[in-house]
Amino acid sequence: MDFARYATHLEIFVEVARRGSFSAIARKRGVAVSSIIRRMDALEGDLATQLFVRSTRALTLTDAGEKLLIRAEDVINRLINARTEIGTFDQTPSGVLRISCLPTYSRLYVMPIVAKLVEQWPDLSIELDLTERLTDPTTERHDAVIRIGAQPDSELVATRIGVQRWIICAAPAYLDRHGYPDTLAAISSHRRIDKAREVPGLSWARLRESGLVFDDKARVFRCDKLEPQRQAAIAGFGIAMLPNWVVEPDISEGGLVQLFLEPEPEDAPIQILRLQSEAPPKLRVFIDAMRKSESNS
DSSP states (O other): OOHHHHHHHHHHHHHHHHHTOHHHHHHHHTSOHHHHHHHHHHHHHHHTSOOEEEOSSOEEEOHHHHHHHHHHHHHHHHHHHHHHHHHTTTSOOOEEEEEEEOHHHIIIIIHHHHHHHHHHOTTEEEEEEEOSSOOOTTTSOOSEEEEESOOOSOSOEEEEEEEEOEEEEEOHHHHHHHOOOSSSGGGGGSOEEEOSSOOTTSTTHHHHTTTOOOOGGGEEEEOSSHHHHHHHHHTTSOBEEEEHHHHHHHHHHTSSEEEEEOSSOOOEEEEEEESOSSOOHHHHHHHHHHHHHHHTO
16 A cells, blocks of 8 residues: 555545535645545545445445544644644744643742743743643643652653652741650641641651551641641741652751651652653753753752
């Protein structure tokens, strides 16, 4: 089979199937109707099956034609995407870059990067979807999403930009008033900052799962979002257990003191996930900047 000819015939087949007319596609392409019919005859010959029910009043697809249309549209879309990726590989970053990530992660790590990118590339603009939920780039028109932890098998392409670990910390003012816990178990007598709804594998639930017992009455502040927990910890409400990427800047600046790392850390990857195997220029410069930022941290 001549695959180049076959691909051309598939493209024409999709156009004819969508319009339901040989003559309409002939006019669109500026060729004779007989040329389009010959190509469809050749495609049916290659596949050894009838694709159209032809009459003087209508042109409809057979069952085989319906199945081929679904497959052909997918093949053509993939070819178009591949051509776009290759054709724009060396172009200047431009257009709208749509990224989804956690609000706190954006404040600490994404905003400093995009601020530099929009200054460096005048034709580039940024659209951020800041949310705690898991957005889906396949349905929500995101160029990429930033997620933390192991991801289920999917067709998304992952670029690792960091690792999440959990840190137990408190403000110096809180420790001056209430003292330093000598052991993890001693935290049970301290005021704690926690999630409103306990989720397995997050925050203090990680230690409960390992057998440590904490008094729920000691929870002085509860919130499911990371940023308010961080702010409560800095304000001296109590001891918090938060991801390293949330509190390390504050620990470096002295706003928080690291007390313990979790006993059995599970390094969870922080990843940029995208649909396209080859990132377009606008996304490529973002990924490169995020990776460079991580390597310098």
